[in-house]
Amino acid sequence: MNATLFSDIQRLFERTYAQVGINLEDCLIDRPRCGQLSRAAGAAARELSELARTFLRRADGHLHIGIYYSRWLIEQLERNDPRKGLNDANIRSLIAFVEEINHALHAALQFQRGVREIASEDFARNLELQAQVDTYLVLLLFVTFFRKTQKVSRTDRRWLRFHLFAQQSPQAFADHNLRGRYLETGELAARYTRFLDALNGARRVDEIRIFHALDYAAKKQRILALMDAPRPAEG
Numbered sequence: 351m352n353a354t355l356f357s358d359i360q361r362l363f364e365r366t367y368a369q370v371g372i373n374l375e376d377c378l379i380d381r382p383r384c385g386q387l388s389r390a391a392g393a394a395a396r397e398l399s400e401l402a403r404t405f406l407r408r409a410d411g412h413l414h415i416g417i418y419y420s421r422w423l424i425e426q427l428e429r430n431d432p433r434k435g436l437n438d439a440n441i442r443s444l445i446a447f448v449e450e451i452n453h454a455l456h457a458a459l460q461f462q463r464g465v466r467e468i469a470s471e472d473f474a475r476n477l478e479l480q481a482q483v484d485t486y487l488v489l490l491l492f493v494t495f496f497r498k499t500q501k502v503s504r505t506d507r508r509w510l511r512f513h514l515f516a517q518q519s520p521q522a523f524a525d526h527n528l529r530g531r532y533l534e535t536g537e538l539a540a541r542y543t544r545f546l547d548a549l550n551g552a553r554r555v556d557e558i559r560i561f562h563a564l565d566y567a568a569k570k571q572r573i574l575a576l577m578d579a580p581r582p583a584e585g
Contacts, residue, residue, distance in 0.1 A: 363455050367562055370458045377415040384418040394525040402446040404453040406468050413461040415454050436492045441513045448488050452481040475531050476566035482539035486514055515540045542573045
């Protein structure tokens with residue numbers, strides 16, 4: 351079977367963390383099903399992006415996952431395949447694409463570890479924070495691949511941060527929980543990825559594996575503690 355952008359990204363996350371045991375592409379849903387699940391999710395869900403969404407539901411002791419991508423988003427990625435180069439025309443679509451795969455994968459891994467409170471705000475914030483961190487690292491890999499020197503410049507990092515962090519508009523959410531969720535996780539992810547930027551490749555992988563295993567409160571505490579610690583040597 352030919353590799354897809356979706357399967358490439360899932361395998362990347364699984365090599366970094368753990369095998370999830372399912373092909374997440376089998377969880378893709380169409381627009382009518384997305385509409386049904388959005389209505390069932392309540393009023394706050396109407397504020398979330400219509401370009402891409404992940405739905406989680408517990409039933410009969412199992413976790414059910416639905417991943418939705420709009421036709422427009424898929425067309426942008428097909429027209430400007432990021433595997434051929436990352437640019438202003440495809441980076442926002444790639445961010446949305448990667449984040450939903452990440453949400454689904456980490457939700458499944460947490461469920462396998464016994465976490466069942468998937469409707470809690472801490473669970474949602476944990477997924478969002480992890481997704482922003484992992485998406486930043488994926489974007490770095492895309493940029494590195496197309497650099498002859500295999501190095502990412504400060505200009506590259508500023509460009510990635512602009513699209514992933516600076517362009518967020520959490521203040522636009524009317525729902526108090528959503529506004530707080532995206533404000534806090536965006537700030538924490540921006541801080542933590544600056545710390546990761548100072549680590550060499552091996553240390554970075556070790557660090558994100560430790561980080562991934564933590565619950566939201568522990569992730570937040572770790573980031574705040576790292577901000578107070580001496581800055582690590584560049585690697």
